Amino acid sequence: xxxFRHVAxxxxxxxxxxxxxxxxxxxxxxxxxxxPEIQAYSxxxxxxxxxxxxxxxxxxxxxxxxxxxAYRDHPAHRAVVDQYIDPLVAxxxxxxxxxx
Amino acid sequence: xxxFRHVAxxxxxxxxxxxxxxxxxxxxxxxxxxxPEIQAYSxxxxxxxxxxxxxxxxxxxxxxxxxxxAYRDHPAHRAVVDQYIDPLVAxxxxxxxxxx
Numbered sequence: 001x002x003x004f005r006h007v008a009x010x011x012x013x014x015x016x017x018x019x020x021x022x023x024x025x026x027x028x029x030x031x032x033x034x035x036p037e038i039q040a041y042s043x044x045x046x047x048x049x050x051x052x053x054x055x056x057x058x059x060x061x062x063x064x065x066x067x068x069x070a071y072r073d074h075p076a077h078r079a080v081v082d083q084y085i086d087p088l089v090a091x092x093x094x095x096x097x098x099x100x
Numbered sequence: 101x102x103x104f105r106h107v108a109x110x111x112x113x114x115x116x117x118x119x120x121x122x123x124x125x126x127x128x129x130x131x132x133x134x135x136p137e138i139q140a141y142s143x144x145x146x147x148x149x150x151x152x153x154x155x156x157x158x159x160x161x162x163x164x165x166x167x168x169x170a171y172r173d174h175p176a177h178r179a180v181v182d183q184y185i186d187p188l189v190a191x192x193x194x195x196x197x198x199x200x
Contacts, residue, residue, distance in 0.1 A: 005144065007107060007157055009193050044105065044197025049165060050172075054195045057107055059159065065149060072150075093109050093193035095154045097144025 003039065003099040004062045006071070009054035011091040020088060021045065021056060027080045028058060034076045037067035054093065061099065068096060103139065103199040104162045106171070109154035111191040120188060121145065121156060127180045128158060134176045137167035154193065161199065168196060 012021065025043045032038040040061040046053045062068040071077055112121065125143045132138040140161040146153045162168040171177055 004147070005142070005159075007109070007159065009107070009109070009195050042105070042199065044195065044199070047104070047165065047196045047198060049168070049196045050194065052194070054193055057195045057197060059105075059107065065147065068149070093154055094150065094152070095109050095144065095157045096147045096149045097157060098147060099142065099144070 004064050004068050004096065005099050006058070006060045006062070006068050006094070006096045008058045008092065008094040010056045010085065010089055011054045012056070012088045013090045016055075016088050020084075024056070024080070024084045024088070027084055031071075031074075031077055031080070035071050035074045037062055037070045037074075039063060039067075054091070065096075104164050104168050104196065105199050106158070106160045106162070106168050106194070106196045108158045108192065108194040110156045110185065110189055111154045112156065112188045113190045116155075116188050120184075124156070124180070124184045124188075127184055131171075131174075131177055131180070135171050135174050137162055137170045139163060139167075154191070165196070 028043050032041045038060055042059040044057045046055050060071065062071065125145070128143050132141045138160055142159040144157045146155050160171065162171065
């Protein structure tokens with residue numbers, strides 16, 4: 001499989017509710033219907049297996065780097081980040097890489 | 101798609117070489133041949149698109165949580181972590197989640 005993958009993990013601020021987290025997941029899951037560059041999109045909540053984990057993750061696949069950048073900078077994506085994610089983020093980890 | 105996904109990102113200590121990183125990738129990529137519980141295994145190096153990114157990522161898919169735990173605790177996996185990864189890790193971010 002070739003392509004370009006974006007992975008972002010988030011740890012939420014203390015007091016973040018499961019309802020808030022669910023709303024973020026719901027908003028993100030609307031993006032593949034709005035941003036055609038998204039080829040695959042997986043949103044997940046920490047299963048609680050290991051201590052120290054992050055709370056939330058997005059794994060998104062694109063044809064190439066340019067398609068990822070279209071997603072990154074798309075107004076619909078920015079709106080979710082600005083309105084729902086950023087106010088609750090305590091820590092974030094991200095990477096993008098070429099799929100082989 | 102159902103299943104259980106493990107994602108781990110690493111940032112290496114200063115001075116880590118691309119050769120060392122490549123050796124880690126090579127060792128990890130041997131694991132699907134040794135640990136039958138691994139259904140899909142993707143190893144990637146930061147593409148350098150965004151500042152602040154982690155350096156390296158593993159995305160691994162399993163049938164369920166138990167299959168992931170078999171991988172996590174498998175001697176072949178532990179050997180790579182202990183001998184190649186741990187000595188170079190400056191920061192690590194991880195999550196496991198149910199695939200929908």
